[in-house]
Amino acid sequence: MTSHEPVLPRIRPEIAALPPYKQGRPADPNGFKLSSNENPFEPLPGVVEAARAAADFNRYPDATAAALREALGAKYGVDPEAVLVGAGSVSLLQAFIQAAASVGDEVLYSWRSFEAYPGLALIAGASSVQVPNLPDGRHDLDAMAAAVTARTRVILLCTPNNPTGPIITSAEFAAFVAKVPADVLILLDEAYAEFVRDDSAVDGLAERVFEKHPNVVVLRTFSKAYGLAALRVGYAIGHPRVLDAGRSTVTPLSVTATAVAAAVASLAHQVALDERVDELVARRSALVEGLRDAGWDVPDAQGNFVWLPASEQLDATTVAAAFDAAGIIVRPFPEGVRISIGEHESVEKVLGIARSLRA
Incomplete structure (x- = not known):
C-alpha cells in the first residue's frame, strides 16, 4: 500500500x-x-474594570469604534472622521499599503526598520525599496527622497526607528515631505512617540502635519506606553478622504469592544x-x-x-x-x-x- x-x-x-x-x-x-x-x-487605574464591563461576548463590537474615535478626536483637537481605529497600528499600516500599492508599485522605507514592513509590501503585491540606515541608525532621508520614482506609492517613516532607536527631526521631516510628490502616501509610524525626549523630534499630531500635507497619515498605538499590547488597538489620524481608503481595506469588526473600552479608559489617566x-x-x-x-x-x-x-x-x-x-x-x-x-x-x-x- x-x-x-x-x-x-x-x-x-x-x-x-x-x-x-x-x-x-x-x-x-x-x-x-x-x-x-x-x-x-x-x-492604568480602572482600565481592567472598564474592559470587563464591556465584555458582551455575544454581540459584535461597533465597527467604527466611535467612542474611541471621539475620545481621540477630543484629545488631539480633530474631527472623529479624521481618526481611524484598527487592531494595532500594524493592521492600519497593512490597510493603507493595500489601498495604495499593488503589483508594479513600490513601497519605500529605511532599513533596518520595523520588521513587518517587507511582508506588508509583499502581501499587497508591491515591491520593497529599502534604503540603508545611516551609520548611527537614523533614516537617510536624502537617499530616501532620491529613491522616489514614478512607481512609488507609499513611504514608511518610523520615528523613533524600531529597532535602532533614533528619531526624525521636525526640520528633517519638513524638508523630506517637500521633496515627495503630493500624490504619494506617507505613513508616519509613531508607535513609540510617548517615550521621545528629544525636543527636535517631529511630532505628527502636535504639529498637525496631516493638515499641512494631506498625503501624510500619522499612526500610533496603545500597545506600548499604555500597556494594552494584548488587546490590539491602534489608530491613525489624517485627512478623512485618505482615511476612507483605510476604512475600505481594514478588516471589519477587528477591534473588540473590550479593546475600545480599555483604550477610552486609558485616555482618562494622562x-x-x-x-x-x-x-x-x-x-x-x-x-x-x-x-x-x-x-x-x-x-x-x-x-x-x-x-x-x-x-x-x-x-x-x-x-x-x-x-x-x-x-x-x-x-x-x-x-x-x-x-x-x-x-x-x-x-x-x-x-x-x-x-x-x-x-
Whole structure:
C-alpha cells in the first residue's frame, strides 16, 4: 500500500517563501522577557474594570469604534472622521499599503526598520525599496527622497526607528515631505512617540502635519506606553478622504469592544501615564549610559528599547545567546540586538551581561 502526498492549493510563490512572524518566547519565571517592547507595568487605574464591563461576548463590537474615535478626536483637537481605529497600528499600516500599492508599485522605507514592513509590501503585491540606515541608525532621508520614482506609492517613516532607536527631526521631516510628490502616501509610524525626549523630534499630531500635507497619515498605538499590547488597538489620524481608503481595506469588526473600552479608559489617566513613561525613560537613560560606559556603541535611544549593533567580534547570535543563558530574552536581528526597557530589576542584570560580553 503506497501513501500519497495530498494535493494542496496553489499559493503565491512569494507568500510561500515569506517566513511567518516569529514571536519572542516567554522568559523563565526568574528571568525577563525583553524581546517584544512590551510595557512592564499593569494597565492604568480602572482600565481592567472598564474592559470587563464591556465584555458582551455575544454581540459584535461597533465597527467604527466611535467612542474611541471621539475620545481621540477630543484629545488631539480633530474631527472623529479624521481618526481611524484598527487592531494595532500594524493592521492600519497593512490597510493603507493595500489601498495604495499593488503589483508594479513600490513601497519605500529605511532599513533596518520595523520588521513587518517587507511582508506588508509583499502581501499587497508591491515591491520593497529599502534604503540603508545611516551609520548611527537614523533614516537617510536624502537617499530616501532620491529613491522616489514614478512607481512609488507609499513611504514608511518610523520615528523613533524600531529597532535602532533614533528619531526624525521636525526640520528633517519638513524638508523630506517637500521633496515627495503630493500624490504619494506617507505613513508616519509613531508607535513609540510617548517615550521621545528629544525636543527636535517631529511630532505628527502636535504639529498637525496631516493638515499641512494631506498625503501624510500619522499612526500610533496603545500597545506600548499604555500597556494594552494584548488587546490590539491602534489608530491613525489624517485627512478623512485618505482615511476612507483605510476604512475600505481594514478588516471589519477587528477591534473588540473590550479593546475600545480599555483604550477610552486609558485616555482618562494622562498623569499616571506620564509618571510610568517617565520611569521607563529613566531606566532607558541608565541603561544607555551603562552600556556606553561598557564600550557598546549604542545609538540615540528614544523608544522603550536600546540597540546593540553587531560587530565582527560580537555577532547578534552570540550576544543574544549570552543573554538567553542568563534568563533574559532579547530580540536578535542580523545587524544587531534590540533590548526592551523592562522591570527595574532587569536593568542591572542587562548591564552585567553586556559588560561581560565586552570584557
